[in-house]
Amino acid sequence: xxxxxxxxxxxxxxxxxxxxxxxxxxxxxxxxxxxxxxxxxxxxxxxxxxxxxxxxxxxxxxxxxxxxxxxxxxxxxxxxxxxxxxxxxxxxxxxxxxxxxxxxxxxxxxxxxxxxxxxxxxxxxxxxxxxxxxxxxxxxxxxxxxxxxxxxxxxxxxxxxxxxxxxxxxxxxxxxxxxxxxxxxxxxxxxxxxxxxxxxxxxxxxxxxxxxxxxxxxxxxxxxxxxxxxxxxxxxxxxxxxxxxxx
Amino acid sequence: xxxxxxxxxxxxxxxxxxxxxxxxxxxxxxxxxxxxxxxxxxxxxxxxxxxxxxxxxxxxxxxxxxxxxxxxxxxxxxxxxxxxxxxxxxxxxxxxxxxxxxxxxxxxxxxxxxxxxxxxxxxxxxxxxxxxxxxxxxxxxxxxxxxxxxxxxxxxxxxxxxxxxxxxxxxxxxxxxxxxxxxxxxxxxxxxxxxxxxxxxxxxxxxxxxxxxxxxxxxxxxxxxxxxxxxxxxxxxxxxxxxxxxxxxxxxxxxxxxxxxxxxxxxxxxxxxxxxxxxxxxxxxxxxxxxxxxxxxxxxxxxxxxxxxxxxxxxxxxxxxxxxxxxxxxxxxxxxxxxxxxxxxxxxxxxxxxxxxxxxxxxxxxxxxxxxxxxxxxxxxxxxxxxxxxxxxxxxxxxxxxxxxxxxxxxxxxxxxxxxxxxxxxxxxxxxxxxxxxxxxxxxxxxxxxxxxxxxxxxxxxxxxxxxxxxxxxxxxxxxxxxxxxxx
Numbered sequence: 001x002x003x004x005x006x007x008x009x010x011x012x013x014x015x016x017x018x019x020x021x022x023x024x025x026x027x028x029x030x031x032x033x034x035x036x037x038x039x040x041x042x043x044x045x046x047x048x049x050x051x052x053x054x055x056x057x058x059x060x061x062x063x064x065x066x067x068x069x070x071x072x073x074x075x076x077x078x079x080x081x082x083x084x085x086x087x088x089x090x091x092x093x094x095x096x097x098x099x100x101x102x103x104x105x106x107x108x109x110x111x112x113x114x115x116x117x118x119x120x121x122x123x124x125x126x127x128x129x130x131x132x133x134x135x136x137x138x139x140x141x142x143x144x145x146x147x148x149x150x151x152x153x154x155x156x157x158x159x160x161x162x163x164x165x166x167x168x169x170x171x172x173x174x175x176x177x178x179x180x181x182x183x184x185x186x187x188x189x190x191x192x193x194x195x196x197x198x199x200x201x202x203x204x205x206x207x208x209x210x211x212x213x214x215x216x217x218x219x220x221x222x223x224x225x226x227x228x229x230x231x232x233x234x235x236x237x238x239x240x241x242x243x244x245x246x247x
Numbered sequence: 248x249x250x251x252x253x254x255x256x257x258x259x260x261x262x263x264x265x266x267x268x269x270x271x272x273x274x275x276x277x278x279x280x281x282x283x284x285x286x287x288x289x290x291x292x293x294x295x296x297x298x299x300x301x302x303x304x305x306x307x308x309x310x311x312x313x314x315x316x317x318x319x320x321x322x323x324x325x326x327x328x329x330x331x332x333x334x335x336x337x338x339x340x341x342x343x344x345x346x347x348x349x350x351x352x353x354x355x356x357x358x359x360x361x362x363x364x365x366x367x368x369x370x371x372x373x374x375x376x377x378x379x380x381x382x383x384x385x386x387x388x389x390x391x392x393x394x395x396x397x398x399x400x401x402x403x404x405x406x407x408x409x410x411x412x413x414x415x416x417x418x419x420x421x422x423x424x425x426x427x428x429x430x431x432x433x434x435x436x437x438x439x440x441x442x443x444x445x446x447x448x449x450x451x452x453x454x455x456x457x458x459x460x461x462x463x464x465x466x467x468x469x470x471x472x473x474x475x476x477x478x479x480x481x482x483x484x485x486x487x488x489x490x491x492x493x494x495x496x497x498x499x500x501x502x503x504x505x506x507x508x509x510x511x512x513x514x515x516x517x518x519x520x521x522x523x524x525x526x527x528x529x530x531x532x533x534x535x536x537x538x539x540x541x542x543x544x545x546x547x548x549x550x551x552x553x554x555x556x557x558x559x560x561x562x563x564x565x566x567x568x569x570x571x572x573x574x575x576x577x578x579x580x581x582x583x584x585x586x587x588x589x590x591x592x593x594x595x596x597x598x599x600x601x602x603x604x605x606x607x608x609x610x611x612x613x614x615x616x617x618x619x620x621x622x623x624x625x626x627x628x629x630x631x632x633x634x635x636x637x638x639x640x641x642x643x644x645x646x647x648x649x650x651x652x653x654x655x656x657x658x659x660x661x662x663x664x665x666x667x668x669x670x671x672x673x674x675x676x677x678x679x680x681x682x683x684x685x686x687x688x689x690x691x692x693x694x695x696x697x698x699x700x701x702x703x704x705x706x707x708x709x710x711x712x713x714x715x716x717x718x719x720x721x722x723x724x725x726x727x728x729x730x731x732x733x734x735x
Contacts, residue, residue, distance in 0.1 A: 123274055132598070
């Protein structure tokens with residue numbers, strides 16, 4: 001079981017990222033909150049600092065500003081006085097209509113969900129390789145298991161993120177660095193609000209709790225675990241059949 | 248990447264792609280040769296020496312400090328730059344000119360000692376001074392002013408450099424020799440890469456009649472006997488190196504084997520091939536029956552006090568077989584490049600790597616100080632696993648590590664458990680050495696403290712170096728991790 005004294009949560013202003021940040025601070029971890037929306041960040045930080053003085057600090061940053069990721073990372077590490085774990089929880093999911101082809105949405109999806117993760121994880125992995133310790137957690141999704149007609153860019157971004165995390169893990173595990181891929185199923189956040197046909201829905205707090213449990217063990221997994229079975233079945237369905245299904 | 252970014256502006260290696268003030272050069276984790284220190288820095292690979300000025304300018308705009316990285320054979324942090332930019336000069340590797348009658352070569356900074364001897368040997372030349380590995384670059388050897396096993400006889404690497412061109416952080420190209428800009432010549436050699444980049448170095452090699460040396464091992468039963476036998480051979484030996492068993496104590500303290508080597512002259516041994524070609528110079532492919540590339544794994548099993556006690560004793564006794572002190576012939580590379588003999592041997596030290604501590608001690612007090620150092624290592628339970636004794640002489644370079652005296656290079660294994668004790672031991676050795684008027688060597692160093700350089704070099708040379716540095720590099724752009732650690 002790992003103990004995290006210092007953490008960075010990218011995408012901390014809402015959803016699972018916010019829930020992770022809250023739980024970390026309550027557990028005594030010093031957390032750098034990174035997100036685009038300053039007012040949301042400030043609100044969360046002041047709430048958390050009321051619980052634990054100096055438990056949270058804020059860094060306003062748009063994950064699509066790839067070039068400044070290493071700088072914000074350096075600033076956050078300096079402010080925290082070290083870094084034990086990075087959570088990348090930034091993500092967008094646009095609703096794509098049946099016959100809509102929207103490159104602007106696709107591009108933003110890839111930039112936020114994938115390229116932003118690479119921009120953050122590359123310098124973090126280098127730092128962790130250098131010090132021979134550390135944990136990187138990427139919030140991927142069950143959605144990355146197959147290319148789904150309902151959301152090509154989102155499923156692509158998560159499939160690519162999953163592969164990238166695997167490659168990163170294979171790269172740095174020999175240096176004592178853990179890379180954890182977390183694949184939630186349906187989570188009740190702003191991202192999923194209004195969607196129909198959701199099942200096994202869990203709260204962001206529960207998703208965060210299970211994510212932290214995986215991170216402490218340095219193990220990748222589905223959240224909750226039973227989605228692993230769904231993934232297994234999903235992956236076995238042949239393409240000619242999958243395209244006829246309503247998923 | 249396209250080739251039309253000639254002025255560097257807009258070159259993705261130097262500039263950010265989207266106009267922010269930074270550098271998009273990739274990050275890299277680099278480690279010192281001893282694998283005990285690592286850092287993350289951006290790095291850039293220049294395509295030619297002409298790009299160096301632009302790289303300096305781009306780094307300055309991006310607010311990044313610059314350090315130079317050649318072969319990466321400095322043991323500690325001399326070629327590292329946490330949070331800054333590393334310029335990889337090892338790719339600038341052309342031999343620009345070779346005069347086979349005079350034995351002079353003009354080379355780019357990344358040309359290695361191996362490149363040099365491979366070119367020169369057929370003409371009967373060999374680098375006058377070589378380090379323990381042939382993979383060091385000429386620029387690195389000059390910047391660190393390295394020495395070989397013949398330091399007592401021919402001086403350091405810098406004594407054989409005739410001239411060089413130095414590209415300064417401001418982009419000037421300065422030609423330096425003993426007659427032109429002589430002060431800068433003597434400061435940049437030994438300047439540990441803090442004054443500029445050597446772009447063209449002209450050096451003089453030495454004449455050899457064969458590619459062989461006659462090696463005579465000499466066993467010595469104690470430290471004072473080591474010194475005695477060393478001194479008996481000083482006047483006429485070409486090379487002298489002593490291996491000391493640092494694990495032996497009491498009466499056997501400092502026992503070891505000295506190796507004297509002399510160049511074999513043509514016709515000295517009738518019928519013997521001269522070995523003046525690259526094929527005549529080879530290292531064994533198998534060691535103890537293991538393929539060479541994997542042999543370090545066997546060493547890994549011995550990497551503890553008792554294993555090393557065994558190995559050191561085996562070396563001592565093996566020197567008496569088949570016949571005590573019998574001379575044998577060795578190729579120049581097999582004798583010179585001991586560090587290359589067993590590839591990857593440093594990996595046997597495990598994940599913590601190794602640090603080397605090499606005190607240089609004045610002749611008058613050397614026997615006592617080195618004895619004291621060996622005893623302190625043992626008292627702290629941290630005997631060195633490899634000890635190498637050498638004789639040195641003074642040289643005219645500004646920040647020289649050499650003196651009229653002796654050095655004992657000691658390798659220490661670093662583990663999570665011994666870090667604090669090793670730190671304390673290194674401080675103790677440093678204080679003992681400096682109190683005796685001794686010195687240290689940046690190519691090896693990882694343990695010195697900011698207060699030490701003033702005592703090593705003296706206030707005046709250090710102030711002179713700082714003055715030259717300010718003149719050539721007012722914004723202190725060139726700054727290795729070692730320079731920052733020692734506040735230089």
